[in-house]
Amino acid sequence: MNDFYIRELDAMNDSELLFEIVEHxxxxxxxxSVGNWNIKPFAKYGKVFAMLHKKNERERLVxxxxxxxxxxxxxxxxYGVSAVPEYEKKGHTRKLLEYVVxxxxxxxxxxxxxxxxxDNERAIKIYKKMxxxxxxxxxxxxxxxxxxxxMRYQKYSI
Structure with missing residues (x-):
């Protein structure tokens, strides 16, 4: 599991990963999909977090x-809460969601x-547990x- 880690993606330095997100x-x-025209503004003016896996000296999206x-x-x-198919159902997205919250x-x-x-019962169940x-x-x-x-997560009543 040490080869798995979370980081915020940068609009300038992570172009390749950002465009992989769009493909995914x-x-x-x-x-x-967030689309090629929107992924960079998401990274510049919002945040894009990714769970990554270091494999063969390359960062792979999880x-x-x-x-x-x-x-x-x-x-x-x-927006766009998801896992790459080969990493689905292994708890990575839940861990990323916990990190982001x-x-x-x-x-x-x-x-x-x-x-x-x-209809996405699996995701709804995860969100409710969170x-x-x-x-x-x-x-x-x-x-x-x-x-x-x-769906709303609200730590405190306002």
Whole structure:
């Protein structure tokens, strides 16, 4: 497990990994992928965290979470939470999610939201174990006629 680690990706220095994220998301999320035009702004003005695996002197993507912060600085939104297929179901994304939540809390962000397909029972179960709650059923959120849950993690009542 020592070859696995988490780090924030940099817009300038991690271009190759950022574009690998887009390729991965194109498969996993299809048209909902962050896309080539958006991945660099996510890394510059938000945060892109990745669990990486050092293999043959090369960093390989394991799991990814992109983070946006609200203008008032009180909320964060998680986007593109996923694992690369060969690393799925091994707990890496959960560990990355724990890291990101801890990072956000250490930066005084105590409300964290994300959306998830109502059919993605595995992800919903993980989010609930982490303390996320379903707060709204969103119909047609992305114009795709798909129902999604808005889930929220809130450390303190405000």
């Amino acid at each position: 998301e194109n498969i996993v999320f299809e048209e909902a 799991s990814i979470i992109e983070v946006l912060r609200s203008f008032d600085g009180k909320k964060a939104y998680l 801890s990072y956000l809390e250490s930066n005084n962000i105590f409300i964290i939201e994300l959306t998830v397909s109502v 303390g996320f709650k379903i707060v709204e059923n969103l119909q047609n959120e992305y114009g795709d006629n798909e129902a999604r849950y808005l």
